[in-house]
Amino acid sequence: MRFKFSQSYYYLVNLFCFFIFIFNTASAGDIKGKVHINGKKSSQYALIYIEHVDGSFPPPSKSPVMNQKDLMFMPMILPILAGSKVNFLNNDNVLHNVFTPSKCAGKFNLGTWPKGEIRSHTFNKAGCFVTILCNVHPDMQAWIAVLQNPYFAQTDDKGNFEIKNIPNGRYELKVWYPFYKSKSINIIIKDLSNLQEDIVLQKK
Ligand SMILES: [Cu+2]
Numbered sequence: 042m043r044f045k046f047s048q049s050y051y052y053l054v055n056l057f058c059f060f061i062f063i064f065n066t067a068s069a070g071d072i073k074g075k076v077h078i079n080g081k082k083s084s085q086y087a088l089i090y091i092e093h094v095d096g097s098f099p100p101p102s103k104s105p106v107m108n109q110k111d112l113m114f115m116p117m118i119l120p121i122l123a124g125s126k127v128n129f130l131n132n133d134n135v136l137h138n139v140f141t142p143s144k145c146a147g148k149f150n151l152g153t154w155p156k157g158e159i160r161s162h163t164f165n166k167a168g169c170f171v172t173i174l175c176n177v178h179p180d181m182q183a184w185i186a187v188l189q190n191p192y193f194a195q196t197d198d199k200g201n202f203e204i205k206n207i208p209n210g211r212y213e214l215k216v217w218y219p220f221y222k223s224k225s226i227n228i229i230i231k232d233l234s235n236l237q238e239d240i241v242l243q244k245k
Pocket of ligand 1: 109
């Protein structure tokens with residue numbers, strides 16, 4: 042009797058896990074594709090994101106980092122989840138500054154600091170595309186894209202991207218690259234769908 046009970050228990054647990062598996066995989070889908078940035082040798086770093094996904098998405102506990110190295114911001118484009126605290130790290134032997142003229146980020150200026158030091162800023166407003174500048178070096182420029190949800194990706198050096206496990210729904214997929222016209226595509230994710238989108242970006 043005891044043996045039978047544990048056997049059926051084992052069977053039930055397995056069945057339960059199986060349904061969880063089906064439910065999880067069937068109510069989401071992937072999207073992948075290729076972006077070509079017209080007139081650029083490399084189509085790397087283009088940002089692909091979904092404008093809005095229902096739900097609330099807490100920012101990661103590990104802060105994203107924007108480096109200042111060889112008189113450049115790295116990465117040049119940093120997508121983050123709203124609420125994330127970004128650490129700005131000076132890797133150069135010169136002083137660097139971080140400021141932004143972007144209204145949606147409150148036009149902050151973090152001041153100027155030497156090598157090895159970090160200053161931080163938390164970005165709360167989803168949908169804000171923040172221009173990051175250094176007032177010591179006018180050629181330095183970067184962008185922080187503050188996003189509402191974690192369903193975003195950046196293209197690799199061949200222009201490929203992939204966003205996995207997007208919950209079922211109708212969405213606006215956006216493609217962004219500085220100084221280029223943004224693209225907006227309506228997509229429907231439904232039960233394991235695997236969409237393919239090929240996008241060409243044109244200069245503004
Ligand atoms: Cu600088």
